[in-house]
Amino acid sequence: MKKWLKITAGIIILLLIAFFALRTWTKSYSPEAQEKIVKNGFSAEITYCRPSKKGRIIFGGVVPYGKVWRTGANEATVIQLGQDTDIAGFILPKGNYSLWTIPDRQEWTIIFNRETGQWGTNYNAEEDVLKVKVPASHSDEPVEMFTISFKSSGNEVQMLLSWENTTVAVPMKKAP
Numbered sequence: 001m002k003k004w005l006k007i008t009a010g011i012i013i014l015l016l017i018a019f020f021a022l023r024t025w026t027k028s029y030s031p032e033a034q035e036k037i038v039k040n041g042f043s044a045e046i047t048y049c050r051p052s053k054k055g056r057i058i059f060g061g062v063v064p065y066g067k068v069w070r071t072g073a074n075e076a077t078v079i080q081l082g083q084d085t086d087i088a089g090f091i092l093p094k095g096n097y098s099l100w101t102i103p104d105r106q107e108w109t110i111i112f113n114r115e116t117g118q119w120g121t122n123y124n125a126e127e128d129v130l131k132v133k134v135p136a137s138h139s140d141e142p143v144e145m146f147t148i149s150f151k152s153s154g155n156e157v158q159m160l161l162s163w164e165n166t167t168v169a170v171p172m173k174k175a176p
Helices: 002-029
Strands: 032-039 042-049 077-081 085-087 090-092 095-102 107-113 128-153 156-174
Touching (some): 032 128, 042 156, 090 128, 107 156
Antiparallel strands (some): 032 042, 042 077, 085 090, 095 107, 107 128, 128 156
């Protein structure tokens, strides 16, 4: 019995070491980032990993059009909303959500999903809380690393998703 416990403990330790080594290795290529905004009673914070273009064709290539994308790399991107939020005219309750997208040439579907903490390829559509469509715009200045940022104007905030030659602006504001 003791021999079995030692073997099991050894396997568990090896698996934990492998897990943390893999996590460290993947984060070295797609580093973790956080972006936060607090303004006029509105607060949002997003945690995501930033993959690089590295000479590849991203949208329509590495990230296929018309398919769900984890919106970053590694673990699923998580957004924390500090209040009920109007997103493109739809109300999303205060809370934490994983952020998924379906990129397309002209518009993207932005998906807020109640399941958080999963690896970025474990998408479960049954946990979707809100889906909105927003236009995609083309820029002549390429963005090497995937970037999520916030831009505010008056009472409205835009969450900007930028990579390659594409930027998507998701309008947000404190819900009434």
